[in-house]
Amino acid sequence: MLSAEIIAIGSELLTPRFQDSNSLYLTEQLNGIGIAVMMKSIVGDDENFLEDAVRHSLARTPVLITIGGLGPTEDDITRKIVARVLQRQLVLNGEILAKLQRRFKARGVEMPANNARQALVLTGSDILENNHGTAPGLWITAEKNHVILLPGPPSELKPMFEASCMPRLRDLAGGIALVQCMFRTAGLPESMLDARIAPIYTKYQNPETTILAKPGQVEVRLTARGKNREEAERLLKELADQIEHELNDFIFARSEQTLEEVVGMYLVMKGATISTAESCTGGMIAERLTDVPGSSRYFRSGLVCYSNESKMELAGIPPLLLEMQGAVSAEVARGLAEAIRVRAGTTIGVAVTGIAGPTGGSTEKPVGTVHIAVATPTGTEHRQFLFPGDRDKIRWQASQAALDMVRRELMKI
Amino acid sequence: MLSAEIIAIGSELLTPRFQDSNSLYLTEQLNGIGIAVMMKSIVGDDENFLEDAVRHSLARTPVLITIGGLGPTEDDITRKIVARVLQRQLVLNGEILAKLQRRFKARGVEMPANNARQALVLTGSDILENNHGTAPGLWITAEKNHVILLPGPPSELKPMFEASCMPRLRDLAGGIALVQCMFRTAGLPESMLDARIAPIYTKYQNPETTILAKPGQVEVRLTARGKNREEAERLLKELADQIEHELNDFIFARSEQTLEEVVGMYLVMKGATISTAESCTGGMIAERLTDVPGSSRYFRSGLVCYSNESKMELAGIPPLLLEMQGAVSAEVARGLAEAIRVRAGTTIGVAVTGIAGPTGGSTEKPVGTVHIAVATPTGTEHRQFLFPGDRDKIRWQASQAALDMVRRELMKI
Numbered sequence: 001m002l003s004a005e006i007i008a009i010g011s012e013l014l015t016p017r018f019q020d021s022n023s024l025y026l027t028e029q030l031n032g033i034g035i036a037v038m039m040k041s042i043v044g045d046d047e048n049f050l051e052d053a054v055r056h057s058l059a060r061t062p063v064l065i066t067i068g069g070l071g072p073t074e075d076d077i078t079r080k081i082v083a084r085v086l087q088r089q090l091v092l093n094g095e096i097l098a099k100l101q102r103r104f105k106a107r108g109v110e111m112p113a114n115n116a117r118q119a120l121v122l123t124g125s126d127i128l129e130n131n132h133g134t135a136p137g138l139w140i141t142a143e144k145n146h147v148i149l150l151p152g153p154p155s156e157l158k159p160m161f162e163a164s165c166m167p168r169l170r171d172l173a174g175g176i177a178l179v180q181c182m183f184r185t186a187g188l189p190e191s192m193l194d195a196r197i198a199p200i201y202t203k204y205q206n207p208e209t210t211i212l213a214k215p216g217q218v219e220v221r222l223t224a225r226g227k228n229r230e231e232a233e234r235l236l237k238e239l240a241d242q243i244e245h246e247l248n249d250f251i252f253a254r255s256e257q258t259l260e261e262v263v264g265m266y267l268v269m270k271g272a273t274i275s276t277a278e279s280c281t282g283g284m285i286a287e288r289l290t291d292v293p294g295s296s297r298y299f300r301s302g303l304v305c306y307s308n309e310s311k312m313e314l315a316g317i318p319p320l321l322l323e324m325q326g327a328v329s330a331e332v333a334r335g336l337a338e339a340i341r342v343r344a345g346t347t348i349g350v351a352v353t354g355i356a357g358p359t360g361g362s363t364e365k366p367v368g369t370v371h372i373a374v375a376t377p378t379g380t381e382h383r384q385f386l387f388p389g390d391r392d393k394i395r396w397q398a399s400q401a402a403l404d405m406v407r408r409e410l411m412k413i
Numbered sequence: 414m415l416s417a418e419i420i421a422i423g424s425e426l427l428t429p430r431f432q433d434s435n436s437l438y439l440t441e442q443l444n445g446i447g448i449a450v451m452m453k454s455i456v457g458d459d460e461n462f463l464e465d466a467v468r469h470s471l472a473r474t475p476v477l478i479t480i481g482g483l484g485p486t487e488d489d490i491t492r493k494i495v496a497r498v499l500q501r502q503l504v505l506n507g508e509i510l511a512k513l514q515r516r517f518k519a520r521g522v523e524m525p526a527n528n529a530r531q532a533l534v535l536t537g538s539d540i541l542e543n544n545h546g547t548a549p550g551l552w553i554t555a556e557k558n559h560v561i562l563l564p565g566p567p568s569e570l571k572p573m574f575e576a577s578c579m580p581r582l583r584d585l586a587g588g589i590a591l592v593q594c595m596f597r598t599a600g601l602p603e604s605m606l607d608a609r610i611a612p613i614y615t616k617y618q619n620p621e622t623t624i625l626a627k628p629g630q631v632e633v634r635l636t637a638r639g640k641n642r643e644e645a646e647r648l649l650k651e652l653a654d655q656i657e658h659e660l661n662d663f664i665f666a667r668s669e670q671t672l673e674e675v676v677g678m679y680l681v682m683k684g685a686t687i688s689t690a691e692s693c694t695g696g697m698i699a700e701r702l703t704d705v706p707g708s709s710r711y712f713r714s715g716l717v718c719y720s721n722e723s724k725m726e727l728a729g730i731p732p733l734l735l736e737m738q739g740a741v742s743a744e745v746a747r748g749l750a751e752a753i754r755v756r757a758g759t760t761i762g763v764a765v766t767g768i769a770g771p772t773g774g775s776t777e778k779p780v781g782t783v784h785i786a787v788a789t790p791t792g793t794e795h796r797q798f799l800f801p802g803d804r805d806k807i808r809w810q811a812s813q814a815a816l817d818m819v820r821r822e823l824m825k826i
Contacts (some may be wrong), residue, residue, distance in 0.1 A: 014450050016441035017625070019432055028429035037427050039462050040455040049452050050471070056469050112767040212430065214667070245701055276696075276717070281690075282703025285695030290695025293771050301723030303716060304689070304699040310714030310757060314727075344723060358706050391706055 068152030216400030629813030
């Protein structure tokens with residue numbers, strides 16, 4: 001298996017607040033064509049450290065990808081250091097220079113002199129065009145190494161990598177084909193999901209199965225590897241079909257879609273509308289539903305009835321019911337869902353009432369107790385949950401469970 | 414200035430989805446006592462790569478901190494590799510072994526044999542106690558290097574580092590004192606904020622000024638360095654006083670507090686209550702306000718009136734007003750704020766109506782147009798905004814501006 005290293009360059013990357021996301025993106029792309037990432041390094045704008053990092057990487061790993069340090073300032077040292085380690089000259093490329101000048105002219109400004117630095121290239125290198133910024137990338141083929149210099153901004157790095165690097169790297173990797181698929185599920189905790197599918201996927205080394213659990217959502221990813229795409233897809237399908245059959249309607253998406261996007265899609269498909277009445281989630285379900293562009297087609301209105309008074313006044317819950325059952329009860333959840341559905345005149349009304357903590361719990365109704373109801377034209381579904389975790393996690397899981405209940409109701413319509 | 418490197422160890426750290434947060438934490442701690450982080454590396458559970466990384470680091474940097482690879486399995490290679498590079502023996506430490514056995518016994522289980530591996534220490538190393546897990550850390554003082562081995566789980570790494578490493582590192586760093594302060598502001602874009610304070614802070618090399626801009630919020634951080642704490646604090650105060658005077662009421666917090674926490678604090682302080690009526694923010698303001706533990710003391714209720722019908726029915730906005738002014742108007746924002754304040758019976762009513770995009774904009778009211786109104790016992794404040802960015806950014810900035818307007822009204826009460 002071909003292996004690669006990544007070096008990210010820039011002093012800002014060594015500050016306490018900076019998360020490097022470029023290397024995660026590159027790792028995903030590289031793994032997808034069968035190239036393993038063996039080491040990642042982050043260095044500042046320091047010539048000695050960068051030289052050391054580049055030199056050692058070249059000695060042990062065939063492919064090196066550097067990120068950043070290609071800008072027009074003194075700080076941008078990547079070209080210079082890679083040239084030094086590879087013992088190559090830096091020469092001014094007239095074509096790049098002319099392109100840079102045109103770019104500035106189009107914006108009606110004179111090109112600052114230091115931008116000419118971006119037209120310097122190592123002798124014998126291939127130029128990777130940058131259609132989203134000024135700094136071109138470079139690909140240098142040395143005796144035992146391929147060195148790829150990419151710009152730091154993700155909006156420049158990603159299109160450049162996909163257009164100019166992936167095809168060449170795929171060839172270098174020997175044309176191993178990798179295909180992937182993904183199932184996003186809600187409603188099954190990780191351990192229960194694993195208990196269901198482990199007997200299936202453990203029979204296969206290829207495809208490889210990865211399970212990724214977040215609060216209220218578990219993802220199953222399958223990656224198959226083959227001599228060609230057809231072989232990989234055949235292997236993937238054999239396992240994927242079995243997993244899909246077993247997980248069935250716990251699967252809400254087969255792509256990177258969120259639950260609110262899936263619910264929105266169903267609402268549009270069924271010509272249905274929705275309204276919300278939330279207590280402990282405090283508006284999170286409305287916020288998630290309206291986070292989807294175009295949600296005004298189906299989202300009408302929401303209530304956040306945090307106090308008992310607002311449950312009575314805004315949603316018309318009888319005071320006696322609140323007193324007898326308590327605000328966190330099946331009856332109040334049902335009442336809220338039905339009331340908001342009628343008042344807003346929507347197909348679906350969804351309501352949540354619960355105890356998110358950290359205070360407010362009791363022996364009978366501990367922190368994490370949540371009642372969710374979904375009112376539809378044919379009746380009202382209710383479920384009671386006990387979510388683990390802190391306030392944030394409880395609120396999130398409650399919103400996730402509510403959206404999943406809505407999804408299941410919409411599938412029936 | 415003393416310098417350090419960090420090596421994080423573990424194959425999971427080289428997968429596309431893993432963000433390393435330990436090194437950010439360590440960087441913040443180290444910078445705080447005047448130690449610079451010069452390089453960070455991430456390697457898998459691979460003996461050759463780890464050995465290479467450790468060897469090269471020791472040759473160039475006096476302090477090396479490793480994270481992870483101290484567990485009980487074959488994969489956990491950190492102790493072995495560091496011992497090899499430093500040419501030391503690994504010996505079984507009876508005390509650690511006994512402690513491990515006690516730990517398992519307390520849980521009523523037999524210690525698995527491979528856990529004994531965690532009791533192996535390098536000759537001449539200091540043991541860093543782990544009160545939150547099984548693997549102890551190690552501190553090895555070599556001829557020119559200090560090598561610190563820490564466990565990977567943040568819940569074990571952080572307390573160990575603070576208790577056993579920070580005091581020693583502070584001494585090693587020569588007792589340079591660093592003090593910091595921070596101002597969080599809302600309502601001033603980064604460029605305008607910088608134009609105001611650059612004439613002040615550029616006069617000072619020490620303290621150092623860092624400006625960090627996020628949508629709807631700009632942070633100013635000052636770091637002063639002195640021979641002792643008193644000197645550093647004196648230097649910090651001189652600049653901080655001037656910045657604080659200049660930014661004045663744009664500052665909403667002097668710590669890591671969020672705007673919703675600050676608004677919550679004011680509401681409690683003033684004995685006031687709040688309700689919300691949101692269109693384009695879709696519940697985000699209610700969600701942020703109720704994200705704060707204890708918010709039930711002041712948050713009563715919220716409306717998400719996304720459709721025109723819901724603005725009429727739920728908030729009682731006259732149809733004629735909606736027709737004449739349009740839903741996105743000063744009049745509707747004022748009407749919503751006043752209506753929710755009266756209906757919910759709260760001190761404050763805040764309302765937002767706007768166009769979050771991507772569609773729905775016009776020449777007169779482009780995407781990003783947002784009207785915000787805050788109704789109080791003494792009247793209603795209104796402001797119109799035009800926020801840049803995509804849907805998510807516009808919604809976030811609108812919620813930020815609304816909370817900031819509420820903060821300013823509360824300061825007057």
